[in-house]
Amino acid sequence: MVRLSALGSGSKGNALVLSCGDGSIIVDVGFSRKETCCRLRTLGLNAEEIKAALLTHEHDDHSKGCRVFCDEFDIPLCTSSLTANFLRKKGKLPVRVLEFEPGGEFQIGGFGVEPFAVQHDAVNPVGFVIRREGLKIGIATDLGDINMLAMQRLSDCDALVLESNYDAQMLRDSDRQLYLKRRILGRHGHLDNMAACAALDYLLTPRTQLLLLAHLSSECNSIEIVRPLFERRLAELGRTDIEFGIIEQDHPLGTFELEPELPALKAGC
Template sequence: MPKKRKNSSFCLCPLASGSKGNAIFVSTPDTAVLVDAGLSGIELQRRMAAVGRAPEELKAIIITHEHTDHIKGAGILSRRFNIPVYATSETFNACQGLGKIDQVNFFECGSAFEIGSLTVNPFSISHDACDPAGLTLKHQGKKIGIATDLGVVTNLVRTHLSGAHAIYIEANHDPDMLMAGPYPWHLKQRIQSRTGHLSNQEARDLVAQISHDDLAHVILAHLSEENNSVEKAATEMSKNLDPLSTALYVAGPDQPGEMIWL
């Protein structure tokens, strides 16, 4: 496993991942943001405290799409700590239960913007939401790519994730487990559709297509608790990764992961 750079100043930490809630902490020395806030406000505070961080540090909450498991705590956290919310206008208008937000900053997929020392570049993905976005976040030549909740890998997705030093990618289901599992047929079809979720194999192929010598970290996210397992997802992704150059992590639903330094 690659060693952490002791002088690194750019990091990310999965706070939660899965259908119960999603949130990713990203930080530079002077700018910290949450990508999605799909847990209660108090639980987000608790998980940040567990990794030695605090909501008072946050300069923004970036919302990728309007599903509850990505926005549940965004409103209360924004009001409690006076944190601006960033979203596309279509996504923001589709969000239910956010409550009053005093500071809303709208972005458009395809147009980069700055939050402190972070450069954020949102891009369109295919999911059953109004205007879902993947993201890249850059700081001092380092790049994090985030793409969860997407049903198909497009050339646009590959282009934006190319060159990333860390990739946070959905590996939602094992196809055999999904087909043999308890979900009704219409839900199985939705998950496998172009607006559903990526399988382990699709995530593996995407990473293989964009892998490069400086890809140091791959984080598997949004694993289904019914239709996947940590072992299956990690085994599939490992087929195309060199463990001497790229570390593999699996983000889970019940506790934060480790702080990953670029």
């Protein structure tokens, strides 16, 4: 059994944990060390059981706590070589670093990890496909567009964590500066609700047990818009059996148990 725990997601911090019987890995440490440990305790998780940290990209809402957290618990930060070089120049790398190249594969903490390139305005951003016990978990929290590569990597997952960042009309009507609106709307910005929703037609398969939406904008999106949109689409696709959740910024969502032999998914805190 693999447990997926969502510590939080948004422009002020992102982190999630995958756990199995012999340890855990954390994907992004976008909160401070203190806040990360607090959220782990809230979910009944022990920071000392985390074997490694994976980093999607260098933006502060994904990397803020990486150096201090990794050094305190003596674990490696797994990041692309280009991202590592960037953080090294900023003095933000921990002592232990495992560098990878997008498109490769490696084993860490008992998990198989397959990083793949995504379109986002960072040095070398990646999403992850993570495998364990016959399960496939896809993670893409920052991507301006779901291109063919991302579609291929994220399809047919047991659990999918996907960005649904903004409502296009709310963004256009917002007080944000024009250059920022263009950045977010661009192919290397963030994924809007409609694009994320449309992608479900291809990404979801009979294997899919869990769908979690991530990185909702606090200013240009809302759960009240996102939840009915995706619930309606899941119903249209005949997939109301899928466990569906939205990861919020201010508090952990909870822990979900994935079992490859069982079609049902259990959720709890």
